[in-house]
Amino acid sequence: MLGNFTYCNPTKIYFGKGAVDGLKEELPKYGKNVLLVYGGGSVKRNGIYDKVVAILKECGKEVFEDAGVMPNPTVEKLAEGVQRARAAKADLILAVGGGSVCDYAKAVSVSVNCDEDPWEKYYIRFEEPTCKIVPVGCVLTMVGTGSEMNGGSVITNRAQKLKIGHVFGEEVFPKFSCLDPEYTYTLPEYQMVAGFYDIMSHILEQYFSGTDDNTSDYLMEGLLRSLIHSARIAKEAPKNYEARSNIMWTATWALNTLVAKGKTTDWEVHMLGQAVGALTDATHGMTLAAVSMPYYRHILPYGLPKFKRYAVNVWGVDPAGKTDEQVAQEGLAAMESWMRGLGLVMNITDLGANEGMLDDLVKSTLIMQGGYKVLTPEEVRAIFKESL
């Protein structure tokens, strides 16, 4: 049953080849001062930086820079960004990059006019902004996190050994995002396929929860089939525009709040994967891939009807003459075969983990309540052992 919910997603999307030209529509809506936020040098090397700056100048903007946003943006970087935004009297924060840059821009946007410590207020106490929020726009260069069309913002506090995400309300969503699939072409294959699995995992974390049969589940099955199909093509031909554009749009809808509406969600795979990431610094999507099959095979008996449905509706398994368990297992086998075909890392040993880390992995794993089985620490250990 669809539970009660509210839905609002006001982000304006410019999608397709040359989508960055959407800036020309949007920039005139904001004041003169733009804080341009980006990461390392990749946007300079691939020409996106020059393109964006040219449009900013053309629109008569004063550009202030905030470069060096790292893959896991820190509280120290956030403090620096806030200072830069204040000094610039920024009317708009323009994020050019992937999910981390966009997450960071949102963190700055709610902190510029905040009198309290943003880390404490937003990421420890999970409060909503009470100050004026500086609007954020986004030019996306990597797919996966959905940050271009949601309120998610993950910030890392190294001193406290914490990496925490706050999901802000729609007033913090980017006002606009420019999504050009060709901007994602330069990513190395390892990162590309890890991103594909991150998208897959976002959908599955929301799919494998609850016993209901609602529109959200059907929408997710559509997104999964689209992703599975296009990922196979993109693996062979990374510059296939059709595949990359479908994956980019699928990634946005996988995590822009729609498909979770009216249902419960799990997110345990992310908890397991993030524990691996914390101890090995491995690529996020690969940590999810490496723990997924042992996790799903472990919880399958507790969510058998949904795993059967997954096998039939997503993987096209023919259920005739088979037990539900056989159908469900065939679905997971098809998923594993697809994952291996993409070249995903299928065990945590290959990511640098080993048996000696098991205790620490278990300790670092948050146990979620929304899945088909609330894991015990022993089960977490068994899943990690199986993942070695």
Next chain:
Amino acid sequence: MLGNFTYCNPTKIYFGKGAVDGLKEELPKYGKNVLLVYGGGSVKRNGIYDKVVAILKECGKEVFEDAGVMPNPTVEKLAEGVQRARAAKADLILAVGGGSVCDYAKAVSVSVNCDEDPWEKYYIRFEEPTCKIVPVGCVLTMVGTGSEMNGGSVITNRAQKLKIGHVFGEEVFPKFSCLDPEYTYTLPEYQMVAGFYDIMSHILEQYFSGTDDNTSDYLMEGLLRSLIHSARIAKEAPKNYEARSNIMWTATWALNTLVAKGKTTDWEVHMLGQAVGALTDATHGMTLAAVSMPYYRHILPYGLPKFKRYAVNVWGVDPAGKTDEQVAQEGLAAMESWMRGLGLVMNITDLGANEGMLDDLVKSTLIMQGGYKVLTPEEVRAIFKESL
């Protein structure tokens, strides 16, 4: 391939039992004067009117009434509504009803401050509003049109024998809509199942177009499967909340712009059905149902790969050992069986049409360009003849 597009849907949705309480969140954002727009007496009989007025009073609003919106709102009614909105100095137009009431509210919203003739400006010249738009909110009591979360507004000019829809941009979308599935329970079965087919047709009009394989197609397959499943349940148990809530949410996403993004669309079934409606005054959804099978069987050879995909992905047809044509035909047969099971009207004779009307039906049918076959007038005639 996903073509270039922009996407923005800022409508805030309150969904579920008691969703009308969302008004308490929204009303404080607007000024004191509210124009309450509704149709006939049904919202008074089922208590929704009293509930809404009580909340308006509780929120300290001055309520001005604009009742009597008809199923096909006319230019004369629009002129009356504009006068009422001006007299009320309306800060908000609150539509309580189905798609017609919501369509009409949008027409008033862009006409209150318009110096020109709204019919000429919006529905003949298809211009965008250049005046201040009065915000619209919606409490939905019937599903089907998607008007609660889009910019569509259909107005009828009886003198000119024209019924024309303008699809306005996002600034005309309702600011908020309250969707309570229980508000749809009182609809008679004939209207209910006609509405289900209207939703189905909205999706199919967007699905059966183009040769590409994109995320929109996969999302539509998900929506179709959800609708097919829940409609069967609702037919037997109209007060099954799960089924009615899924159908309500599916109807919204069937026509709130998302699934058409990046692709072409057809809409010929609506053109055929509307011609029938113009000559018989039959229920909209039933006119679509009555012409669909002859239309789809006629165009099947021109869009064979998509009809095959439809059979397999939506209706679960096993393609093994069959020609593409056989698979596609099996899909349409499954669709026809589902339609008959719902009790839809499957021919235009039962809607009051007859062979003598064929010439007029052909003359009244607009020929669209986006489908798998651009029909000739002879083909239109053959499809109507087949539909008798």
